[in-house]
Amino acid sequence: MGCVISREVQSGIVSEVKEEKGLSAELSRKVGDVSTSNIDVGEVEIQNGEKQREKEENGSNDEQPRKARGERRRSKPNPRMSNPPKNLRGEQVAAGWPPWLTAVCGEALSGWIPRKADTFEKIDKIGQGTYSNVYKAKDMLTGKIVALKKVRFDNLEPESVKFMAREIIILRRLDHPNVVKLEGLVTSRMSLSLYLVFDYMVHDLAGLAASPEIKFTEPQVKCYMHQLLSGLEHCHNRNVLHRDIKGSNLLIDNDGVLKIADFGLASFFDPNRKQPMTNRVVTLWYRPPELLLGATDYGVGIDLWSAGCILGELLAGKPIMPGRTEVEQLHKIYKLCGSPSDEYWKKSKLPNATLFKPREPYRRCIRETFKDFPPSTLALIDTLLAIDPAERKTASYALRSEFFTTEPYACDPSCLPKYPPTKEMDAKRRDDEARRLRAAGKAHGDGAKKHHRTRERTARAIAAPEANAELQPNIDRRRLITHANAKSKSEKFPPPHEDGQLGYPLGSSNHIDPDTLPPDVSFVSTTYNYTKEPFQAWSGPIGVPKQKKHNNAGDALDLSKPHKSALKDKVKGKKIIV
Numbered sequence: 001m002g003c004v005i006s007r008e009v010q011s012g013i014v015s016e017v018k019e020e021k022g023l024s025a026e027l028s029r030k031v032g033d034v035s036t037s038n039i040d041v042g043e044v045e046i047q048n049g050e051k052q053r054e055k056e057e058n059g060s061n062d063e064q065p066r067k068a069r070g071e072r073r074r075s076k077p078n079p080r081m082s083n084p085p086k087n088l089r090g091e092q093v094a095a096g097w098p099p100w101l102t103a104v105c106g107e108a109l110s111g112w113i114p115r116k117a118d119t120f121e122k123i124d125k126i127g128q129g130t131y132s133n134v135y136k137a138k139d140m141l142t143g144k145i146v147a148l149k150k151v152r153f154d155n156l157e158p159e160s161v162k163f164m165a166r167e168i169i170i171l172r173r174l175d176h177p178n179v180v181k182l183e184g185l186v187t188s189r190m191s192l193s194l195y196l197v198f199d200y201m202v203h204d205l206a207g208l209a210a211s212p213e214i215k216f217t218e219p220q221v222k223c224y225m226h227q228l229l230s231g232l233e234h235c236h237n238r239n240v241l242h243r244d245i246k247g248s249n250l251l252i253d254n255d256g257v258l259k260i261a262d263f264g265l266a267s268f269f270d271p272n273r274k275q276p277m278t279n280r281v282v283t284l285w286y287r288p289p290e291l292l293l294g295a296t297d298y299g300v301g302i303d304l305w306s307a308g309c310i311l312g313e314l315l316a317g318k319p320i321m322p323g324r325t326e327v328e329q330l331h332k333i334y335k336l337c338g339s340p341s342d343e344y345w346k347k348s349k350l351p352n353a354t355l356f357k358p359r360e361p362y363r364r365c366i367r368e369t370f371k372d373f374p375p376s377t378l379a380l381i382d383t384l385l386a387i388d389p390a391e392r393k394t395a396s397y398a399l400r401s402e403f404f405t406t407e408p409y410a411c412d413p414s415c416l417p418k419y420p421p422t423k424e425m426d427a428k429r430r431d432d433e434a435r436r437l438r439a440a441g442k443a444h445g446d447g448a449k450k451h452h453r454t455r456e457r458t459a460r461a462i463a464a465p466e467a468n469a470e471l472q473p474n475i476d477r478r479r480l481i482t483h484a485n486a487k488s489k490s491e492k493f494p495p496p497h498e499d500g501q502l503g504y505p506l507g508s509s510n511h512i513d514p515d516t517l518p519p520d521v522s523f524v525s526t527t528y529n530y531t532k533e534p535f536q537a538w539s540g541p542i543g544v545p546k547q548k549k550h551n552n553a554g555d556a557l558d559l560s561k562p563h564k565s566a567l568k569d570k571v572k573g574k575k576i577i578v
């Protein structure tokens with residue numbers, strides 16, 4: 001392993017490994033600070049996971065003894081916890097792991113040795129997330145095409161190390177055909193970056209759903225939903241909440257197999273003992289009402305709500321509740337699903353209830369709105385989009401529902417059509433290519449018409465749910481709207497442009513001036529036909545442009561996106577799981 005460093009530097013795949021010694025020491029120090037000062041956050045979570053594993057191994061359901069064991073464990077170093085004993089750290093360093101990583105990721109690395117970077121050949125960049133770049137690469141040992149998710153440790157941000165560690169621990173706990181599998185980790189003793197190795201998946205559901213050429217049949221929708229719910233059932237059975245279910249996190253391979261990906265926001269939960277968790281999770285369009293209303297003791301219902309939004313989107317051909325701010329999102333939910341019942345307000349004791357309780361209740365109109373959907377879908381969508389999370393039941397319940405047990409049945413994944421690449425990155429690449437060709441066409445004075453057509457197709461294929469969309473037109477439009485109406489603190493309910501039901505006059509300070517909005521923004525209530533309409537690329541959730549998200553002061557947080565660092569929760573000094 002001693003030669004890992006020099007080989008890695010030469011490999012070309014990880015150019016960043018040439019970091020200075022001082023930088024590494026600084027990160028170790030900062031990470032060390034976090035692992036002691038913020039131990040509550042990490043400890044609670046990992047202990048929950050510990051407990052679950054213990055429960056599975058012992059078949060024990062007895063709460064008391066487990067509590068006692070948990071307390072004992074706290075006083076001793078635990079190799080699975082974030083602060084492993086020195087000898088284990090020594091072993092891990094000897095195995096080739098960088099010391100700063102072993103200092104905080106004992107459990108995440110346990111039993112694994114790092115793969116060497118020069119055993120992979122990088123082919124292309126295929127994705128970009130908040131904390132990562134994703135590359136398509138060839139595993140030189142097996143010849144397999146893989147995805148390498150490179151976790152960035154920007155500005156020596158210790159938070160990102162902790163979140164990455166949690167993502168690895170959770171991924172290693174899961175093993176299901178509909179959940180993305182972590183195949184290995186790539187790093188070296190000297191490296192400041194880490195690559196997570198996954199099977200390469202050619203599509204994501206957002207890309208397919210947004211493509212105007214693709215219209216799913218009922219058996220195909222059932223096939224995707226069956227896979228999604230099976231993956232969720234597995235996560236929930238292993239006490240993992242995903243907390244960011246959306247089309248772009250549902251990857252699909254060329255055999256039609258769907259895998260739930262991106263566990264960067266996932267968390268362990270204990271169904272028997274409620275722990276407060278942050279409500280700043282789940283991308284806005286897929287975020288359930290209880291989170292918008294400030295709930296911190298939630299459960300599997302949050303992922304089921306997102307699954308309900310996906311089901312609606314697959315059938316409608318467009319996102320069903322594309323809110324642009326948290327307030328507007330809640331209002332869209334009330335208009336479609338009804339406002340919470342008095343009984344629910346009483347029992348849930350939601351922190352933001354007084355702020356968002358409408359004077360007149362909103363009537364639920366899911367069945368009327370989706371009257372053109374196939375009849376067997378209505379009961380399931382009605383259950384998944386229940387306002388009260390308890391009524392959403394479980395993924396196992398959904399899998400037994402008549403949606404899957406009545407004809408037409410779900411098709412087999414292998415019967416799904418083979419689609420051309422539709423990911424956001426592919427769309428961007430096609431766009432760039434079209435632009436390049438157009439420029440070349442201009443230079444030659446021909447072909448302009450043909451290239452224009454290519455570009456138009458590309459623009460419509462952009463997945464609207466991508467709050468992250470880095471495409472310039474989207475960002476520009478979002479900025480425009482952001483300036484007009486993005487400060488959630490000053491928002492009132494309901495958004496006055498949407499509904500005057502609660503009596504905010506149109507001339508109030510919250511009124512949006514239509515002149516400041518792009519001309520294609522529609523404010524009429526949405527009705528859904530079971531037909532696919534072209535996607536509108538502008539309609540991503542709005543917020544502060546993504547680049548500002550990692551502001552340590554926590555003052556530039558994008559409301560549309562869940563917050564991996566949930567800085568605000570910590571600033572307030574709450575003991576809360578992030």
Ligand SMILES: Nc1ncnc2c1ncn2[C@@H]1O[C@H](COP(=O)(O)OP(=O)(O)OP(=O)(O)O)[C@@H](O)[C@H]1O
Pocket residue numbers: 126127128129130131132133134147149180198199200201202204248249251261262263264423424468
């Ligand atoms: N196994 C894979 N195969 C192919 N593409 C992948 C794979 N994993 C991730 N990607 C691509 O990379 C993108 C970013 O990955 P991922 O969502 O895991 O990163 P992230 O930093 O957590 O992103 P986000 O900011 O959206 O939470 C995905 O949207 C997807 O298009």
